[in-house]
Amino acid sequence: MKMSDVTWPAHITAVSQSHADALAHQLADHVALQLTTALEERPRASLAVSGGSTPKAFFAALSRQVLPWERVDITLVDERWVSPDDRDSNERLVREYLLIGYAASARFIGLRQPGTFGGDGQQACEQALQAFSWPLDVLILGMGNDGHTASFFPDAPELPQALDPNNTALSLALTPPSQAHRRVSLTFSVMSHARFRALHLKGDDKLATLARAFADLEQIPEMPVRAFLKDPMFVFWSP
Template identity: 50%
Template sequence: MKTPKLDLPSGIETHFSETPQEVAQQLADTVAEFLRGRLHGAERASLAVSGGSTPLPFFQALSRKTLDWGRVDVLLADERWVDETDEDSNTKLVKENLLQNNAAVAQFLSIKQSASTPEESLGAAEAELSKLMRPLDVLILGMGNDGHTASLFPDAPELAHAMSVETHNALAAMTPPSQTHQRITLTYALMREARFMALHLKGEDKLETLKRACSKPNDMLKMPVRGFLKSGLRVFWSP
């Protein structure tokens, strides 16, 4: 495979492979090793993941890794406001693909609570995350072709608040007109401090989006993924 050329900011690592399965295994190996290291010196470790089809092989590979999963807190970076039985539910995706095998004993912290809207549920969801040790240990993000990541959508009226580094909130309700469902997302202020951060991508279109994001790195409200394109990020990609 010809290595793609990207003009990334300094300090960003790239991990490119021929297939999604190879990338998923590399990412699972790296994350498991990092979590083991954290658990040597910390009471608990945290793992925040994203939904969609791209991370499925990563979830399945990671679920089989040997580590002290009972001391790992798993949460979503964002969620659609749908019932857990809905096929669009990221919670359903994580429970069926990551919280299996060895990882079945991990503690899942749900950002999807019972209120009818994300806004009404923020208090309960923030209380759920009060158990979380901060900063996050591991954050795995995806990216849309509009430059969104988690549920930080460019067209969401709440974006400026969700992207503010001044907010003390862990979560924000999001209502992007471009999306079918309302959303809830971890805030940029919380996510940007993660000890280990990876961007997991698949497809040539995502490389083109990443190139566009790198062209104007400071315009974060136009493409929120730009807020994470900094030293320490690891990009995992396959065609």
């Protein structure tokens, strides 16, 4: 599938490269520019990133950007409720690929906090996020072939609460039956206020999924990523 095969809404800005590494570097340049601009206007800047295999090259490229990283707050869009040193932990991924080099001095706030899932652990997560710099300056999302983004899975019982634009919580515990791990995610209400938002995708299958999402942006529960695609956003894609 090609970018030209997709019917792109006018409010979506599409960026593509023929190689994933080139796209990762272009996205890193773009994010660095957004953070630099934010730091010229405010004492601190903030960035929320996604996990998975796709962002590894982007994380590595971003870590080499020369910025006053000590003034940048970083958190995750979502996390599996596992130990931060677990191989399935998004925090572990961020620490290994992003919080290195120049970016090692950034302030990272993880979503997996000590305590019970959905109980005092969730309360600790919410409290930790209070120290973050809101609203987000930069939000980088991923997407699954089921149309989920963050931990907004179509089968998650907590999906209506997660997508509620009036939800005042910063984070939410989710239990999608299709997933091996319980999850914690930032809420749509807090992510939707990000000053810059991008969807980072790799592969023809993801482009086909995106085309399906564009076909009917109103059917959000079927493909929760649609909640973010209804407003201006950048899409960075490579085969």
